[in-house]
Amino acid sequence: MSYQTIIVGIAGGTGSGKTSVTKAIIEDLEKKGIHSILLEQDSYYKKNDHLTYEERVGLNYDHPDAIDFNLLEEHILSLKNGKSIEKPIYDFQVHNRVNETEHIEPANLIIVEGILVLAIPKIRDLFDAKIFVDTDDDERLLRRIERDLHERARSFESIKNQYINTVKPMHLEFVEPSKRYADVIIPRGKDNKVGIKMVASRLRYLFNHLEKK
Numbered sequence: 001m002s003y004q005t006i007i008v009g010i011a012g013g014t015g016s017g018k019t020s021v022t023k024a025i026i027e028d029l030e031k032k033g034i035h036s037i038l039l040e041q042d043s044y045y046k047k048n049d050h051l052t053y054e055e056r057v058g059l060n061y062d063h064p065d066a067i068d069f070n071l072l073e074e075h076i077l078s079l080k081n082g083k084s085i086e087k088p089i090y091d092f093q094v095h096n097r098v099n100e101t102e103h104i105e106p107a108n109l110i111i112v113e114g115i116l117v118l119a120i121p122k123i124r125d126l127f128d129a130k131i132f133v134d135t136d137d138d139e140r141l142l143r144r145i146e147r148d149l150h151e152r153a154r155s156f157e158s159i160k161n162q163y164i165n166t167v168k169p170m171h172l173e174f175v176e177p178s179k180r181y182a183d184v185i186i187p188r189g190k191d192n193k194v195g196i197k198m199v200a201s202r203l204r205y206l207f208n209h210l211e212k213k
Helices: 018-031 053-057 069-080 137-150 156-181 193-212
Strands: 006-012 036-040 085-091 096-104 109-113 129-134 184-187
Touching (some): 006 018, 006 156, 018 109, 018 129, 018 193, 069 085, 129 193, 137 156
Parallel strands (some): 036 109
């Protein structure tokens, strides 16, 4: 039996502010009593226990093959059908998924956030609303450097090499072209408070309409 849900995809390049935009939308909806589930693409990096730490460091984490999109699709569909899931947990310091999981109960609003969620047809086709957060490339790079230095304990050299070798090429090949599939583009990330309010307002409308069915 299908569960009444609204599924939203939020994409954008690394450092675009999509996580901040997602949090702002969720906070706005929570104030109106609308509970949502957040599935982060980063949680679904493939488990690579068979590789050494050095080998895991060298992987291309910005290519779609690095993500277990089959599991993400399975989890979205399970939640849509009113079933709970065990969401993976990824540790950025060891470059691997840990054994623990996070138990997630279904809700009427599911938000899926990540750089590639609009680039994968079978994931994109599950969304009732598709949002792309668009931010200047230089600003995105500076944000990524700051985040990886302070939150993920990476060295500047590793951040630089990863950006040049994989992040930028994959952005141009997969992320930027996926913008064409967005229903709404939010420029400037979290600073675009008008855009965020408009999206949150639309989701409230859809949710209220869903409740009346």
